[in-house]
Amino acid sequence: MQRRSVLAALGRALLGGQAAVEARCASGPATALARLFTAQPASQPSSVEPGDAEHSFRAQDLVIERSTVRQPPINLQDLKFGTVFTDHMFLAEHAAGHGWGVPAIKPLGMLQLHPACQVLHYGMCCFEGMKAYQGADGRVRLFRPERNMARLRRSARRLQLADFDPQELLACLKQLLLVDRSWLPVQEGYSIYIRPFAFASSGVLGVAKPTRTTLSILLSPVGPYFPTGLQPVSLFVDEHNRRAWPGGAGDCKIGGNYAPTIMPQVEAAQRHGVPQVLYTFKEAAQHPDEAQFEEAGAMNVFFYLQRRDGSRVLATPPLAGTILPGVTRDSILQLACSWGAEVGEVEERPVTIAEVREAHAEGRLLEMFGCGTACVVQPVGSLVRASGEVFTTAAPFDAQRSLAGRLQQALLDIQYGRVEHPWSVAVE
Ligand SMILES: *Cc1c(COP(=O)(O)O)cnc(C)c1O
Numbered sequence: 001m002q003r004r005s006v007l008a009a010l011g012r013a014l015l016g017g018q019a020a021v022e023a024r025c026a027s028g029p030a031t032a033l034a035r036l037f038t039a040q041p042a043s044q045p046s047s048v049e050p051g052d053a054e055h056s057f058r059a060q061d062l063v064i065e066r067s068t069v070r071q072p073p074i075n076l077q078d079l080k081f082g083t084v085f086t087d088h089m090f091l092a093e094h095a096a097g098h099g100w101g102v103p104a105i106k107p108l109g110m111l112q113l114h115p116a117c118q119v120l121h122y123g124m125c126c127f128e129g130m131k132a133y134q135g136a137d138g139r140v141r142l143f144r145p146e147r148n149m150a151r152l153r154r155s156a157r158r159l160q161l162a163d164f165d166p167q168e169l170l171a172c173l174k175q176l177l178l179v180d181r182s183w184l185p186v187q188e189g190y191s192i193y194i195r196p197f198a199f200a201s202s203g204v205l206g207v208a209k210p211t212r213t214t215l216s217i218l219l220s221p222v223g224p225y226f227p228t229g230l231q232p233v234s235l236f237v238d239e240h241n242r243r244a245w246p247g248g249a250g251d252c253k254i255g256g257n258y259a260p261t262i263m264p265q266v267e268a269a270q271r272h273g274v275p276q277v278l279y280t281f282k283e284a285a286q287h288p289d290e291a292q293f294e295e296a297g298a299m300n301v302f303f304y305l306q307r308r309d310g311s312r313v314l315a316t317p318p319l320a321g322t323i324l325p326g327v328t329r330d331s332i333l334q335l336a337c338s339w340g341a342e343v344g345e346v347e348e349r350p351v352t353i354a355e356v357r358e359a360h361a362e363g364r365l366l367e368m369f370g371c372g373t374a375c376v377v378q379p380v381g382s383l384v385r386a387s388g389e390v391f392t393t394a395a396p397f398d399a400q401r402s403l404a405g406r407l408q409q410a411l412l413d414i415q416y417g418r419v420e421h422p423w424s425v426a427v428e
Contacts, residue, residue, distance in 0.1 A: 051153070051163035057092045057100040059171030064179060067107035076185055079223040081374070082193065086180035090172050090217035093201070094162035097211075105176050111214070114203025118210055124200035125255040126155035129298075129373045130327075131191040131222075132177050132427065134184045135417030140177055140427040143373075143415050145170055147327045148196070155252040156198050162213035169196070173217055174427045180219055188416075189224030193374070199255075225375045230405060232381030232397040235278040235370075236268035237353070239291055239386060243279040244322040250294075251321050261297045274384050280353065281322060289354040294322055299370030299378060300329035303351050304403050306364040306394075312344030314403065315351050328371040331423065332407055343403060356383070360391040367393055369404040376415075377408040 067087040074084055085108050092103040118124045128148045133141050149166035157163065173194065177184075184192050195218045200210030241264040243257065244250020250257060261277065269275040278301065282291035294317055295301055302316045314336050319325050336343045359365040368380040379402065382392040399405040414421040 051157065053153075053163055053165040055099050056163070056165035056168050057103040057172075058165075059103070059168050059175065062103050062105060062172060062175055064105045064175070065107065066179070069107065074183075074221060076187065076190065076223065079190075079221060081222055082195075082220055084221055086183040086192070086219040086221070088176060088179050088219075090176045090196075090215075092164075092172075092215045094164075094213040094215070095211065100162070100164070103172055105172075105179055108218070111216075113201060116203045116205050117212075118200035118202050118204065118207075119255075121205065122200075122207055123254075123256045123259065124159050124161070124210055125197060126152065126159060126161070126199075126253055127195060127197040127255070128152045128155075128253060130194045130196075131373055131415070132184060132194060132219075133191045133415045133417070134186055137417060138186075139417060140181060140184060141415065141417050142173075142425045142427060144327050144331065144423045145173070145425055147330075151253060151325070151327075152196055152198065155254050156213070158249055158252045159200065159254060160209045161198050161200060162210075162215075164215065169215070176217055176219065177427050183219065183221050185221055185223075189227070191222055191415075193220045193222045194218075195220065222374075225378075230377070230379050230397070230399045230408060232379040232393075233276060234274045234382045234384055235276050235296060235380055236272050236274040237280060237293075237383050237385045238264055238268065238277045239280050239288060239353075240264075241277075241279070242281060243294060243297070245281065246321055248322065251319065251324060253324060257324075258297070265297060272384055272386070278383060287354075289352065289357065291353050292350040293317055293353070293356070295324065296370050299372040299375070300324065300326040301368065301370050301380070302329075302332065302404075303356060303359075303365075304367035304369075305355075305359050306366055308362075308364070312366065313347055314343055314345070315347045315349060317350060318348045326372055328373060328376060328411070331411060332371055332377075335407060335410055336403070353385075356391050357389075360394075363394045365391060365393050366395075367397075367402055367404055369407075376411050377404050379404045 088105050089108045090105055094100045130148045149170050153166050198215045201214040202210050202212040264277050268277050278296050279294040280291040281294050304314050306312055336346045370378040379397045382390050384390050413419045414424050
């Protein structure tokens with residue numbers, strides 16, 4: 001609570017007393033505000049909180065066993081997300097009483113699990129999603145990787161899996177990328193999707209703290225998310241199913257948050273022809289339109305609105321425990337903030353159905369977009385409610401001039417190393 005309220009108070013002092021608004025930046029210095037955006041709810045242990053990282057595996061102990069199998073060349077034209085994997089994987093195992101075993105890079109292969117292992121019964125698993133990019137200069141880069149390492153550690157902690165040193169895991173990841181670097185397509189728009197994950201591998205049926213943890217990283221080459229340029233999608237506004245709730249674990253990337261989203265997604269596609277769901281949340285006794293937008297199944301969301309006085313505001317729901325703190329979300333907040341008057345005000349605060357309905361009705365709904373590592377920015381052209389009501393943006397999507405398009409371009413320029421930026425971390 002301490003850190004959050006100090007930051008919130010600092011934000012209010014800096015920005016003129018808007019208690020409901022977590023952070024805004026139109027009038028403040030970008031550097032101070034950048035820090036406000038990283039404020040996390042009290043339930044989220046910060047990465048410096050004492051864990052058991054001092055007993056972590058070490059990258060210097062890595063054992064590398066090279067694959068002798070030659071995989072057939074990949075067809076870049078027809079690369080479906082998450083279907084092709086590189087030759088090697090990272091693997092480390094922890095057992096209570098023994099600590100971490102020797103970390104290894106091994107040929108990609110099957111895992112052997114006891115049929116009673118906890119992950120298969122209670123979903124005790126967590127994951128990350130990040131990418132490695134090859135720039136025109138041939139260097140391999142990661143994007144703000146320390147954020148993903150810290151978030152994986154936080155998710156693992158929520159499941160009471162074994163702790164590790166995030167810097168050591170990052171060093172192991174870099175090694176893995178170098179071993180499999182020939183898999184990184186040189187073509188523009190291609191990257192390697194990186195999937196770190198951890199799970200409870202204890203073969204015991206008790207719902208209890210896991211006594212074994214398996215930590216692994218897979219690499220998967222992926223093509224451009226938008227091969228023909230940014231395309232707006234529709235989202236179904238789910239006012240019935242909840243993705244997360246106050247006091248839950250919606251702010252962790254744990255398996256249990258994703259399995260229950262498949263049915264709402266399938267139903268939205270069947271009933272409304274819209275396969276992607278935008279979750280909402282409201283307390284029981286209020287009017288339905290007072291529900292707040294939360295996020296899509298694996299994307300945070302932004303609304304770009306014009307106020308009645310003509311000023312503009314970029315708003316995204318606040319990190320109050322029910323939303324996954326996206327690295328892309330945070331990066332967009334900081335970029336939009338640094339662009340100043342070009343964007344307007346930038347706010348982390350609740351956005352209700354009523355506000356968007358009104359903006360739509362008055363032609364003030366400028367843009368909507370989702371964001372995440374896979375797509376970077378996903379423009380949203382319309383929101384569809386179960387009642388049949390549809391909210392559309394005031395003008396059709398314009399890839400060049402829209403804020404979503406400019407943010408996408410700015411982020412890709414950083415990720416591919418076309419501009420120098422501290423967020424971009426070279427692997428060698
Ligand atoms: C991973 C994820 C995001 C996006 O996070 P990034 O760090 O930007 O990739 C957003 N929402 C949910 C629910 C997610 O799982």
